[in-house]
Amino acid sequence: MLQFKLVLLGDSSVGKSSIVHRFVKDSFDELRESTIGAAFLAQTIKIKDTETQEDIDIKFEIWDTAGQERYKSLAPMYYRNANAALVVYDLTQKNSLSKAMSWVDELKSKVGDEDLVIYLVGNKLDLCDNVENRGGKEQEEEENKRVVTTQEADSYAKDQGLLFAEISAKTGQGVKEVFQTIGEKLYEIKKPELLAKKNREYGRNSSEAVDINIQRPNTNDPTSCCS
Amino acid sequence: MSKDETTIKKMLVDHKIDGPLAAKGFGPKYSLRSPSVPNLHAKVYTEYNMSDPTVGNATGGQGTSINEEDGTLSVIDMYGDDDNDIDDIVSSRAINLGSGNDDGNDADDLRSSTQSENIFNTTSINNSIDKPNGTGTGKNVQQDAQHNDRYGFKKQNNSISESDYDRWWLDYSKYCIRRKHKWQLLLEKSGLPIVDDSPIRFPPKSEKLKRYVRKGIPAEWRGNAWWYFARGQEKLNKHKGLYDKLLVKVDKMTSQNKNDKTYPDLDIIERDLNRTFPDNIHFQKEVFQNGEPPMIKSLRRVLVSFSLYNPKIGYCQSMNFIAGLLLLFLDEERAFWMLVIITSRYLPGVHDINLEGVNIDQGVLMLCVKEYLPEIWTYIYPNHSDTTVDTESNRRTMSSVPHKTQSSMMKNNFLYKLPPITLCTASWFMSCFIGVLPIETTLRIWDCMFYEESHFLFKASLSILKLSEHDLLKHTKKRYHSSSRLPYSITGSNHNSSGDLLNNKMHQDENDMEIFQVIQTFPKKLLNPNDIFDKIIFKKKFSFNRLDQEEIDRCRKYVTTQRNKYKRYVELIGNDDKTSEESSATLVNKENLDKTQDADDIINGALSSEVYGFKRNLTGVHWNNSLKEKVRQMKKKIDGDE
Numbered sequence: 001m002l003q004f005k006l007v008l009l010g011d012s013s014v015g016k017s018s019i020v021h022r023f024v025k026d027s028f029d030e031l032r033e034s035t036i037g038a039a040f041l042a043q044t045i046k047i048k049d050t051e052t053q054e055d056i057d058i059k060f061e062i063w064d065t066a067g068q069e070r071y072k073s074l075a076p077m078y079y080r081n082a083n084a085a086l087v088v089y090d091l092t093q094k095n096s097l098s099k100a101m102s103w104v105d106e107l108k109s110k111v112g113d114e115d116l117v118i119y120l121v122g123n124k125l126d127l128c129d130n131v132e133n134r135g136g137k138e139q140e141e142e143e144n145k146r147v148v149t150t151q152e153a154d155s156y157a158k159d160q161g162l163l164f165a166e167i168s169a170k171t172g173q174g175v176k177e178v179f180q181t182i183g184e185k186l187y188e189i190k191k192p193e194l195l196a197k198k199n200r201e202y203g204r205n206s207s208e209a210v211d212i213n214i215q216r217p218n219t220n221d222p223t224s225c226c227s
Numbered sequence: 228m229s230k231d232e233t234t235i236k237k238m239l240v241d242h243k244i245d246g247p248l249a250a251k252g253f254g255p256k257y258s259l260r261s262p263s264v265p266n267l268h269a270k271v272y273t274e275y276n277m278s279d280p281t282v283g284n285a286t287g288g289q290g291t292s293i294n295e296e297d298g299t300l301s302v303i304d305m306y307g308d309d310d311n312d313i314d315d316i317v318s319s320r321a322i323n324l325g326s327g328n329d330d331g332n333d334a335d336d337l338r339s340s341t342q343s344e345n346i347f348n349t350t351s352i353n354n355s356i357d358k359p360n361g362t363g364t365g366k367n368v369q370q371d372a373q374h375n376d377r378y379g380f381k382k383q384n385n386s387i388s389e390s391d392y393d394r395w396w397l398d399y400s401k402y403c404i405r406r407k408h409k410w411q412l413l414l415e416k417s418g419l420p421i422v423d424d425s426p427i428r429f430p431p432k433s434e435k436l437k438r439y440v441r442k443g444i445p446a447e448w449r450g451n452a453w454w455y456f457a458r459g460q461e462k463l464n465k466h467k468g469l470y471d472k473l474l475v476k477v478d479k480m481t482s483q484n485k486n487d488k489t490y491p492d493l494d495i496i497e498r499d500l501n502r503t504f505p506d507n508i509h510f511q512k513e514v515f516q517n518g519e520p521p522m523i524k525s526l527r528r529v530l531v532s533f534s535l536y537n538p539k540i541g542y543c544q545s546m547n548f549i550a551g552l553l554l555l556f557l558d559e560e561r562a563f564w565m566l567v568i569i570t571s572r573y574l575p576g577v578h579d580i581n582l583e584g585v586n587i588d589q590g591v592l593m594l595c596v597k598e599y600l601p602e603i604w605t606y607i608y609p610n611h612s613d614t615t616v617d618t619e620s621n622r623r624t625m626s627s628v629p630h631k632t633q634s635s636m637m638k639n640n641f642l643y644k645l646p647p648i649t650l651c652t653a654s655w656f657m658s659c660f661i662g663v664l665p666i667e668t669t670l671r672i673w674d675c676m677f678y679e680e681s682h683f684l685f686k687a688s689l690s691i692l693k694l695s696e697h698d699l700l701k702h703t704k705k706r707y708h709s710s711s712r713l714p715y716s717i718t719g720s721n722h723n724s725s726g727d728l729l730n731n732k733m734h735q736d737e738n739d740m741e742i743f744q745v746i747q748t749f750p751k752k753l754l755n756p757n758d759i760f761d762k763i764i765f766k767k768k769f770s771f772n773r774l775d776q777e778e779i780d781r782c783r784k785y786v787t788t789q790r791n792k793y794k795r796y797v798e799l800i801g802n803d804d805k806t807s808e809e810s811s812a813t814l815v816n817k818e819n820l821d822k823t824q825d826a827d828d829i830i831n832g833a834l835s836s837e838v839y840g841f842k843r844n845l846t847g848v849h850w851n852n853s854l855k856e857k858v859r860q861m862k863k864k865i866d867g868d869e
Contacts, residue, residue: 003737012544013498031505033662034498036545037654040743061740068495068544070580077650081736 001044001057002194004186007079009107010088011099012067015123018169019088020064023179028170037071038078039064047183049191058183079107084117084182089153091122091166092145097153104160115189117182120157122148125168377446378555380666381506386751387665395754399667402757407445424448429455432678440678441760443671450556453565456677457572462564470560473532481531492534492542500527503547509555525559526551533566540570543578545657552661552669569659573681575783577656583790588656589649590642590786591779592688597641598841599771603692606699606742608646609735639838642786643793647739651747655688664691664750671756682779689771690763695749702745778842785839 008016017035021027024043044059063078065071079085087103089096100120107118128146150166157164163181167174374389376382382392414421417430424447430436444452454460480490500523504510509522529550534541549569553562570577576584597604654662659676660669675683753759763769 005736005740012495013502029505031501033505034502034544034547036548036658036662038650040651040740040747042740042744066544069491070543070582073582074650074653077645077647 001059002187002190003059003061004083004183005061005063005081006084006086006182007063007082008065008086008088009075009079009100009103010067010086011090011093011096014067014088014090014093014096015169016067016086016088017064019086019121019123019167019175020062022169022172022175024062026172028172030170035064035066037066037074043179045179045183047180047187049187056187058187060179060183075106076110079111082111082116083186084119085111086119086121086178086182087162088121088123089148091124091148092127094147097122097148097156101156104162108160117163117185117189118160119163119165119178119182120153120160121164121178122150122153122166123169125166125173126170128166375508376666378666379508379510380504384506384751386748387754391754399755399757403443403445406439406443407447410439410445410448413439425451427451427455437678440674441671441764443756444674446670449670449674450561453673453677454557454561457565457568459561459564459568462568463561466564469536470532470563473535474528476535477528477531481527490534493531495544496527496530496534496542496547499530499544499547503551507551507555510551522551522554525554525562529554529559529563529566532563533570536567537570539580540578541580543582543657545654546570546578548658548661552673573676573684574656574659575681585653585656586645586649587783587786587790588685589645589653590790591782592652592685593641593646593649594639594782594786594839595685595689595771595774596692599689599769599774600693603696603699606703607648608641609738639789640793642789648743648746651743652688655691655750656684659684660687660750665754668753668756668759671760680776682774682776685779686764686771686774687759689774690759690769691750691753692746693763693769694753694758695746698745698749699742702741782839 008020010016012034017032017039018028020039020041021029021032024041041062041064042059043062044057047056047058048054049056063082065075065078085103085107087100087107089100104118104120107116124145127144129144153166154164156162163178163185165174165178165181167178169175374382376392376396382396383389411421413430413436414426419426419428419430426448429452440452440456480493501510501512503523503526510520510526512520526547530542530547533546533550540546546566550562550566553565556562557565574584574588577588578584593608596607660672663669664672672683672687675687764772766772
């Protein structure tokens with residue numbers, strides 16, 4: 001089993017906790033208490049190795065954080081050593097996208113890990129027009145609350161090299177896929193490193209000398225730093 | 228059914244309009260009867276509420292089945308603690324048990340509960356709702372009462388099932404009744420009147436009163452008692468009329484533009500209003516279909532007023548819960564002043580814009596854990612002790628080894644690089660345990676906080692951590708079974724490849740998270756407050772029970788200066804990014820790692836000359852006691868021999 005640390009960041013009440021709960025417990029509460037400090041949850045998913053078709057278990061250790069600006073000073077403790085970050089904004093709140101952008105900036109400047117997977121996520125798709133499953137009747141009753149266009153966020157994400165999706169924690173639309181994609185992406189990134197580690201451990205068990213030899217190819221390993 | 232909803236609504240609104248107090252001549256300003264949700268039957272801000280459509284509609288409505296008597300029910304009455312029942316029980320109990328045993332040894336609660344079992348069996352607490360005067364509405368309320376506690380919170384949550392709750396409440400409600408009786412006797416003895424089951428004055432501080440408070444203030448009296456012990460009236464008298472002035476401003480602000488950019492707090496408050504106790508009926512929209520629940524309106528006014536009153540704090544998430552809980556027990560104005568008092572006296576700086584106060588308190592808590600709960604400290608901060616692998620043996624070494632040899636553990640860089648667990652414990656302080664512990668347990672801690680000042684919050688935290696020891700141990704055992712390698716077996720640095728360092732770091736992170744998870748979920752299960760009080764707080768053997776306010780204040784000062792010093796050193800060294808927490812994730816480069824460690828050493832060297840010393844002046848008492856016990860046993864033995 002592989003374990004990855006994932007952190008959720010974003011403005012207050014964009015739905016960070018709701019996304020986590022949809023993913024971990026597959027449930028949704030219309031009114032969820034505001035998160036104080038941080039909450040920690042874990043969830044395991046399965047992905048397939050594209051070459052061997054082997055099932056791989058991926059365990060996400062998820063840090064759900066409080067959204068208010070002043071909690072920002074605590075954020076470094078959450079994203080320290082994180083493998084992935086879900087930067088969430090609210091499709092119905094213009095301001096939340098700029099907050100998300102400043103989180104992306106902070107992650108890029110402070111984490112400095114090139115392998116960090118950043119996923120820009122627009123939440124509350126259920127309140128927006130382009131919901132496939134919505135009947136015509138409802139559409140008339142409920143107004144479209146979208147203020148952030150798909151294109152706007154998408155082009156920003158492309159520009160910054162982020163993954164991007166619009167989801168709904170309420171209906172569940174797109175939530176699983178986001179985590180699935182992150183899992184696959186991280187596995188892809190970490191695979192060479194894992195293989196190298198396997199080799200190292202194998203070498204260590206047989207003899208010290210072999211160990212040194214096997215370690216040599218590791219210079220290609222992005223996380224290795226012996227030079 | 229909507230009919231049910233309207234009746235409940237009507238009931239609640241009625242309380243608000245002409246609550247029992249107005250009728251009883253308690254003055255229009257606010258009532259001193261304190262039971263929960265005085266908002267709904269006490270202080271009426273006429274100028275604000277008259278325009279409230281909820282009120283108008285509801286009173287204009289007809290077909291209500293509520294009679295006069297219902298109007299005098301407080302919310303607590305509705306949910307269980309029916310006064311008549313209490314009186315009945317109290318009087319019969321007084322006959323049965325006599326009233327002389329309230330003094331000194333009242334630790335007999337458990338025993339007396341069996342004695343008086345027969346009395347309580349005949350008066351089931353929940354039966355009060357079935358009484359004839361509630362025929363029409365009783366059923367509706369009862370339905371709610373089945374699922375909600377006496378404060379309106381849902382009994383069930385992720386950690387506690389409704390049947391667990393009911394089982395606990397069956398016993399605990401009896402305990403509450405016994406305690407209330409003792410309080411009544413105490414007040415009577417002290418010559419303090421209890422008007423309308425709502426005392427406004429309490430006896431002067433004493434060991435006895437402290438014990439009473441620790442055993443729980445009667446729920447109906449809580450608002451008044453908190454107000455009294457926190458010296459709220461003093462504060463209010465100094466600022467007479469201020470709250471009303473603030474309200475005028477608030478009214479202008481909120482009616483003008485809710486998204487006013489010049490008051491960013493306003494927007495954040497607005498977003499949190501409906502996320503404050505969404506499972507408490509008094510905060511729920513459904514009950515008040517015609518508009519916002521009065522409780523939400525009060526909450527908005529209190530929070531916005533506060534942000535105007537104290538711009539240094541403004542609004543900080545978590546204050547919504549504190550204010551919300553206060554509003555369940557006090558009228559709006561008093562709730563406001565209590566919020567002022569809590570954020571300044573009990574939780575100084577905790578809600579400030581930079582949250583430094585909460586970091587300081589976490590530093591203090593960590594110092595206390597290290598000093599008083601070394602066995603827990605090894606879980607929380609294992610990376611700096613040498614023998615972290617075997618916690619059992621470690622515990623022994625920690626307690627027996629004199630302090631000098633613990634020098635490696637004496638380094639106090641954990642004061643500025645707080646252990647990850649503090650991300651969890653920080654919320655204990657920010658929300659004053661609301662949402663961390665089940666509600667009754669939270670309230671019991673609040674009782675003590677107002678009586679004993681803020682050091683009680685540390686005692687409570689230490690108690691929770693101590694109680695979680697079993698779960699922590701279970702977790703580590705499981706862990707050692709499942710993994711062949713030990714998490715903190717850091718071999719000699721010479722043999723360490725960077726890969727090993729990384730691995731160790733990963734294992735450490737993993738461990739931190741598992742510890743975090745235990746500490747995060749454990750308190751939610753502490754349904755019975757007496758688990759904390761009887762098992763820990765009342766036990767002399769736990770040395771942290773000797774902590775007092777002076778010690779905590781001294782500790783806070785020390786941590787504050789240490790953290791400031793650290794900040795200055797970091798500035799001096801000039802590579803903030805490389806030494807601070809945030810970039811350690813990127814320290815893949817060994818050179819960098821060494822640099823960081825160097826910097827750490829310099830800082831530690833400079834700071835570790837100053838080590839916080841807890842007062843140990845009372846340890847002698849303990850020693851004396853054990854000596855006394857030994858002498859007694861020897862005497863016994865000699866006597867026996869003779």
